[in-house]
Amino acid sequence: MTANSVSETLLGLDSLLTEEERRWQTKARTFASDRVSPTIEKDFEDAVFRREFVAELGALGMLGMHLTGYGTAGANATSYGLVCYELEAADTAWRTFVSVQGSLAMSALAYFGSDEQKEQWLGSLASGASIGCFGLTEPSGGSDPAAMLTRATRSGDDWVLNGSKRWIGLGSVADVAIVWAQTDEGVRGFVVPTDTPGFRAVDIESKLSLRASIQCDLFFDDVRLPTSAQLPGARGLSAPFRCLNDARYGIVWGVMGAARDCLDVAIERSKTREAFGKPIGAMQLTQLKLADSFVEYEKGMLLALHLAKLKDAGALTPEQISVGKLNNVREAIRIASTARSILGGDGITGDFPVMRHMNNLESVRTYEGTDEIHTLVLGRALTDHAAFR
Structure with missing residues (x-):
């Protein structure tokens, strides 16, 4: 880790951290300073998301690092926090990526997914071989998810998904989307591979913020999903x-x-x-x-x-x-x-x-x-x- 700044020295946080926590902080700071910082001003100006960083973060163990199993690190809360702290010191875009991939998409699978869903996705998401997104917010009311209009209805043994989401991080580069929808039984979650017919992601390009990140509108037009796509452990909001x-x-x-x-x-x-x-x-x-x-x-x-x-x-x-x-x-x-x-x-x-x-x-x-x-x-x-x- 590079030498502490005046503000960090005065704070004296190091004395409250374990050796393992400091190790995670050092890894994150090195990645942020060596990989993100040299190009971030231009990346922000040009709205460039560097996908090559995804696998690098996976190799460092930072994707879903608070989870256990399936190739995740099982790190404690302070270690995860310090990684977020160091990445956002370089740019919010890369802390946002770690949050969307690990705390949203991967957490949904880890907490509520079936064994088959976990086996299919968690390992590749942890390594950075795959990217995930999390579709909850809608155009008509981000702060009121109970009023969501996206709906999944039964069609034989399948589900059919219709609706839209907005401000969804990583939507256009994701391999899998965790999508939340109203059903006759209340809000449920679905694992939606983004190559499923009827799924469409459109980048929001008029941003003056988070320009080195990707946010999207998602559209679901008669997206047909098997019963196995439902997250079995997810009930309600x-x-x-x-x-x-x-x-x-x-x-x-x-x-x-x-x-x-x-x-x-x-x-x-x-x-x-x-x-x-x-x-x-x-x-x-x-x-x-x-x-x-x-x-x-x-x-x-x-x-x-x-x-x-x-x-x-x-x-x-x-x-x-x-x-x-x-x-x-x-x-x-x-x-x-x-x-x-x-x-x-x-x-x-x-x-x-x-x-x-x-x-x-x-x-x-x-x-x-x-x-x-x-x-x-x-x-x-x-x-x-x-x-x-």
Whole structure:
């Protein structure tokens, strides 16, 4: 692992990590710095998703690393969080990839799939030989999945799937989609190979965020599936929500990586940029900005570590994950914005990563539950009254 930055040294997180956890962090940081960082500004500008990285991440054991069996690593929650942290410090696109592949598609198969489904897909997804996506969000209401319009109906011994999904990561490069649909028996999950007739994925190209990633519209036009395509263990929305909680947990760590990168750039710039005859880092207002940003970064990291310990103990609740996702994304955005102000006009250029992180974090603020949804989750926990409707 490269030498710790000033912000990391001051935080002193290393002393709270095990040797195995630090090993995972080192692997992720090396991959991020050697593979992602050298081209990410151009990849973001040109909207390039580097598929060759997928197998490399698989070889490093980072795909579905929180799972056990079928070639997965069986790593603990802190190790998985640290991988998310280091990947997002390079760019949100690659933490998003690990989340979609591992915490969503692979988790759905691991938790709810049949033995045959697991045997067919989990090994190839873990190695990166295959790519998976997770189709839950719909155009008419991402925050209200209970109102989904995609429907699967019985036709003899088969299922026939019709409808659409939106903002589905990796849809056009995926080999398999985990698709959630209404049935006469409630919401169910289906394993849909993307070469099935009637399945179509269209890239969303007008993005100003997550440009080194892929998000899609999915369309299902009389997609005929065998009975064996249904995830046998998935009943109702609690099934996709369990997967979403895995992904949200990774976000709690990941966004702190983006915050760290912005903070480190601002600290370094404050030492070299001069105004009024001295470095701007010698000015009180700049030091106030840096100190406030560091305190929020430290709090976010300690919150992530606390949630990791709860997760490994089997005691982490959805409400606690909402605290982490709401706080850490919100504070990462504030840290990035403050860093941009320290950089002045240069902060909006591709010479620095800050504006790219700011744009990406706006997407993270929206997906896996908006600020508003997580606020209402906490409000319900605090008052015993649901204010969603």
